[in-house]
Amino acid sequence: MVCVNHRDREAVAQCSECGAYICAECAQKSEPLKSVCGTLCPSCYRDKITQTRDYYSGQRKKKLASAIVSLICYVSGWIFAAAIPGMVFTVIGIVLMGIYPAIAWFRFAGKSIDDYDAKHGATYVVTDSGVHRDRAVWLRVVFFFAGLIFGIFITPINIIRWFISAAKNKKTAKMYEAELASL
Known part of the structure; x- marks a missing residue:
């Protein structure tokens, strides 16, 4: 089995969302969410970060x-x-x-x-x-x-x-936005 993103590397893990096989480098990218979501491929990791950012942005607007x-x-x-x-x-x-x-x-x-x-x-x-x-x-x-x-x-x-919570949600959304930009 080979990595879905790097065809020249051996797969060491499987994405817990889509089932794609990934190498150690790809598995390392999703390390911050590993305890919550398991090992994720870069695409699924990006999707999770986007969903989380959107959730906090929506919560901020509601608050x-x-x-x-x-x-x-x-x-x-x-x-x-x-x-x-x-x-x-x-x-x-x-x-x-x-x-x-x-x-x-x-x-x-x-x-x-x-x-x-x-x-x-x-x-x-x-x-x-x-x-x-x-x-x-x-x-x-x-x-x-x-x-x-x-x-x-x-x-x-x-x-x-609510104002304090909205400020925290804004900060959290910006943190996830920065994480997305670094991917």
Whole structure:
């Protein structure tokens, strides 16, 4: 067996992704990912690095979007609650400050219910009007209001966390970009 990239060299390993035979020099190039992915040929190694770079770039964009939306909601909430007189505007401001975590918690409750239904089967409720599927609306509402209340306190911490995480993801993506450039 010979190396897929160097026809004059004997193959010493096989790529764990595509099965191509590779020489010691080609196997050495994928050493940083060997513990995670096994030995990779240069082509598969390049693909893995590209996928990882794209993943971190996408995560960075999501974190920045979350931080910006939360910041806008929180600041506008403070403006409504503190700057504009009146009980209605105070309530609107409080809701705006916690709306992003409230929506996230509501979605989490829905996902948890769907996962439970998939694992254990759907739950049905028998009432006077018939048999109905229990969608646990009350649980979703409880999670929404809990997220709304805790969101007032959690949102500033999350905004800071998301900006820090976005900066780390940018640094990691640049590191993988440099690795790709060196290949």
